[in-house]
Amino acid sequence: MWFNKESDKVINELSSNLINGLSSSEAKSRLEKNGLNKLQGKKKKTMLQLFFSQINDVMIYILLIAAIISFAVGEVSDSIIILIVIFINALIGVIQESKAEKALEALKNMSTPKALVRRDGNTMEIPSEEVVVGDIVIIYAGRYIPADLRIIESANLKIEESAFTGESVPSEKTSAVINEDKEVPIGDQHNMAFMSTLVTYGRGVGIAVNTGMETQIGKIAKMLDEEEDNTTPLQKKLAQLGKTLGFAAVGVSIVMFIVSMFQGRDFLEMFMTSISLAVAAIPEGLPAIVAIVLALGVQRMIKENAIIRKLPSVETLGSVNIICSDKTGTLTINKMTVKKYYVNGEVKNLENIDIKNNETKLLVEGMALCNDATSNDGVQTGDPTEIALIDVGNKVNINKEDLNKDHKRVNEIPFDSDRKLMTTVNKYDSKFNVFTKGAIDSILKISNKILVNNKIEEFTKDKKDEVLNASNLMSDSALRVLALAYKPIDNEHVAIDDLEKDLIFVGLMGMIDPPREEVKGSIELSKKAGIRTIMITGDHKNTAVAIAKELGIANDISQAMAGSEIDSYSDEEFTKIVNNYRVFARVSPEHKVKIVKAFKSYGNIVSMTGDGVNDAPSLKAADIGVAMGITGTDVAKGAADMVLTDDNFTTIVKAVEEGRNIFNNIKKSIIFLLSCNLGEIVALFVAILLNWPAPLLPIHILWVNLITDSFPALSLGVDPGDEGVMELPPRNPNESLFSGRMGILLIMNGILIGATTLFAFVLGEYLYPESLRHAQTMSFVVLSVSQLFYSLSMRNETKSLFQVGVFKNKWLIASLLFGILLQFAIISIPFTANIFKVYSLGLKDWGLVILISLVPFIINEIIKIFTKK
Structure with missing residues (x-):
């Protein structure tokens, strides 16, 4: 019990020093001995567990059953191919999931609260996870308590401990000893400060007596051990979409199987084809692709000085149409x-x-x-x-x-x-x-x-x-x-x-305090992007308006309102007039909340900056709360969705631009995958309905699904940002993924890919009537290569490939070449050709299939010429 010991005795017992703190070497030794000062979460999945989680899917089970049946009836090659497809699919999933996990872990580490400690006689800021028992910790208003501390010095110190005591009023803290031999309730331990609580007033010095799982909050860590749901609204929508598509694909496959039975086709072949089609029609790689695109986008933002603390914020950023910004340090350089x-x-x-x-x-x-x-x-x-x-x-x-x-x-x-x-x-x-x-x-x-x-x-x-x-x-x-x-x-x-x-x-x-040079251009860019910039400051109205005029935020003083004027209006009255103003001066944190709510009442998506303890309510009230990384308190950072490591307004605009590009890239991947899957359904279903021979074998469908659902889709997800994305209005957050032209493009391209595949099959039958395998090979190649070429046209909805830069997305070019090379290898190497039951195409055939495969790409590029916005 540390509360009933004199502070001098506590310092001596923990072999520390009030003036100099611990030495760096001693701190390192204690850290190695006791581990990081953090709560133990759930154990991470091993690679093997990740692998098995990838195959823990109903459709994969169906494929495994199909592989067993194939093996039992002597179709060993089909069985092996199915197993290889399952393995590669799972492997890609493992790589994607582990990459996303690492990216999110790096993000989490970036946003770890800091602690102010004395080491080697100097005061330094360190990650709170590196605090060790015996560290002398300096605390003041706005700081989180990094470990359980025995208070040594205090000046008007108050700490919010509602997480432990349930009391909403902050507890007053002193260094005075508590002369009790029995256990004293946490709420009455006035000389102790507990990990994860918040200093709301005053300042003090404490010595760390417990860290990590030994702290009070560590003792109830199991209550906090629930895995955080990082699923974004978009991912939830896609999960629902996946289920819908799954039911639809299974339904189509069943109908196709029933029709084929009436036509007297081979039972095993059609059973395998139906299962393969159902598996191929479901974009099972989509959630992983979305996760990794979001995670990589977040990593890019870190390099641009913006730390995203919550993944859903990436989606919300693309919809922001009002940025409420502090003046000092954000719009200005914070230097007189x-x-x-x-x-x-x-x-x-x-x-x-x-x-x-x-x-x-x-x-x-x-x-x-x-x-x-x-x-x-x-x-x-x-x-x-x-x-x-x-x-x-x-x-x-x-x-x-x-x-x-x-x-x-x-x-x-x-x-x-x-x-x-x-x-x-x-x-x-x-x-x-x-x-x-x-x-x-x-x-x-x-x-x-x-x-x-x-x-x-x-x-x-x-x-x-x-x-x-x-x-x-x-x-x-x-x-x-x-x-x-x-x-x-x-x-x-x-x-x-x-x-x-x-x-x-x-x-x-x-x-x-002059404006930052780069901010004026960022505000101009925001205007083009349909984003209003609102200045909110504690400074005088004249000073604020002068800066606002220089930056292009306001034209004259009539567009400015002081905090005292805000108080003269009721919430309803203020909401009616809020859109008339661009500058709010001499405001308090309470005014900020009122301003945010007023703007939000019109359906705006509002971003708000803040750095102080009292800014937390307005940061939470905003759709995107933005905390200052340099001048911001831990409270502000904890309440925010995004932290600026350079406290610069321009970084907010860059983050909005990045958010728009990330969402667009995800949208590209989704439309691409669904179009390709629809193309496969169209090709097979139409052929069955017309009572043609099957243009594709089950292993063909699975293989095409493998090479298009992985690298090309992921490459689209990391497509370089569109330079014109900030010339478009903000995205409506309630807008469907398939709104506007996207839904039409999806259906059109699905039909195009299916039609070109069928055309290649019919042409093969016409040119080589004696060889069904030859015709199937041509349709197999066209189905895969047309999807690869089509991915190039997906890079931009309205600009041609040549406008956005043919080689700008090197990953996509590499994916395309790699896919074509694999396809060539499969039909040209006798061993693989035998397994896939394909025919080695000649130069003339390759010329034909490449030309046919280019059709969806060419048509999409022509459409862009006539439908430019």
């Missing part, structure tokens, strides 16, 4: 930057700064010396406003460290929010300069002179009005304005009260 300055009666751009000018040099020096921040070689500390002032000096080679050495600070009056001023006294040779910086109105009150062109003049009312006009001009551009005044004094022993009197006004500097 001086843009303009004022000396000698002129407002100038910083790019044109002339340090040779005496007033300008004094302004830069004074702003750097009257300053408590640091900024040197990219390492910065202090207030962002003060850092911006120092960076002006860095730009013109006036380094603050050098200034401090040359002009030592001998006295100061710290900044005060009531005075809105800061003053320092710095040594200049044998004299001293008093520098005062602050708000323009405060500086004007204490200045009675002004420095103009190296002359000190009276600071008349007219001159003060000129300075005020310059300040207002900067403010209208949303710049934050700071003024500088000075005065020389003979010695440092001037009374404090006299330092901020009778100053000489020098000039002004105006700064802003």
Whole structure:
């Protein structure tokens, strides 16, 4: 029981150190001994278990029965082929499933919460899974507790523990010992913090006393051990579609078998053909293909700085039509930057700064010396406003460290929010300069002179009005304005009260957190894609509108609303007017939820960004919650669907584009597979109805199904993104996969593939009337090769193959060539030709079957010419 021990004793018992923490070597040793700090989930399936799960299917069982029957009646080759097809199919499934699992595991690791610990005397952030017993853990509002901790230090610390206590009110925590020898309920252990709970207020330091399965939550891990359902809405739809197709395929096969029996055909052959057709008609590889396309897409997004935490978000991204974005750090660079300055009666751009000018040099020096921040070689500390002032000096080679050495600070009056001023006294040779910086109105009150062109003049009312006009001009551009005044004094022993009197006004500097350069293009791209960008910020309305104008989000201040104005409307009233606004300024987290709900009430798919603890409700309320990876709290990341590792708005737009392309690729694979399967049904069913000889043997159907359902379909799933995808409106999430032209294309291409297969068979019978095997071989080759060529036309619904780039999808080209090579090998090698009961085609035959196989591809390309959007 750690709660009844003094914190010093706990630290000693765990061989740790409050100041330095553990050493890296000791932490590594403890990690190896006790294992990762995570809850043990269900054991992963072995490769063998994965393999058997692939053949645990009713249709596979039917195939196995068919193989046994074939073997029993002496059709050994058919039996072997069926078993080979089953094995290869299962193997491909195993590879796809394990790939998807690895990709999802990598994704899970990317989104693991971080912990702040002391190691080797330094404070560092590590994955929470690497926390070990004895680690000194720093906690503050917004952080998840990474392990069970004994609190050592606390300041207004409150932790939300409802998962353990059921209490909705956060528990107050202190480091005081609990003098009880008996067990104390978790809710009353005020000096303990438990894994997976959330710090909602204050800060503290704790020592890890239990990790992983030894934690309180570890003791109830079985309750959390349910396997998470990562199935996306699309996958669920496809599973239902698969069942429907399964029933339909079995129905067609039964009808075909019954008809063939009335026609007096061979029972065993037709039994095998019916089973093969039923198996081929069901795209059993589709769920695996969808899973792997989603997983690979998610991996691509990680490289683009977007971590998808929940797979369904990938589908939702393609439907987003409103992006609500924070301003600071997301639309802007999150760094105050001086843009303009004022000396000698002129407002100038910083790019044109002339340090040779005496007033300008004094302004830069004074702003750097009257300053408590640091900024040197990219390492910065202090207030962002003060850092911006120092960076002006860095730009013109006036380094603050050098200034401090040359002009030592001998006295100061710290900044005060009531005075809105800061003053320092710095040594200049044998004299001293008093520098005062602050708000323009405060500086004007204490200045009675002004420095103009190296002359000190009276600071008349007219001159003060000129300075005020310059300040207002900067403010209208949303710049934050700071003024500088000075005065020389003979010695440092001037009374404090006299330092901020009778100053000489020098000039002004105006700064802003500027927009990211790349964001304007991303917002323009979003507009083309039918996506509205809404700026939501805690900043003032004028500043927000200035940035919004520059980025093309809003045109004028009438499109902006402040949080106080939002409060004046009821939810219903606000919903009616929300579409009139593009900027919401001075908003609270509660306002964000109201804004999201108002936009969603119109059927919009809304993305919302956030980084704070209080942003969690709005992130959850949005269709896609986006957390900041750099500045975001663990709470925000936990509530979000997507985490930006670079906190950049452009990344959201890229993720939307990637989401659209992923969905389109999945759609291509689905339509391709279903068209091919329909083609096989058409070819066989029509031939049986017309009482023709079977154009295909059972092993032909299974083989074609194998080579088209695997590599070409998967290659379409990873097709390079369509460059024009962001010129189309967002996808309706309720829209069917077969809406628009897709349903028509599916049926049309199914009939085309079936018709070309039958044509090849009839042509074979005509050219070689004495050889049914010759005709069947031609139809067999056409069925497989036409599907391979047809995959090329599936790359884009409206653009021709030559527009999208013939060799852009190298995987698809490789799949096509590999498929044709396999087909050639099967009919040309005597051993395989005998097994597949095919005829070795001559050059003329190959020319004919290639031409016939190109028909579906050519027709699709011609249709695109006449139906361009």
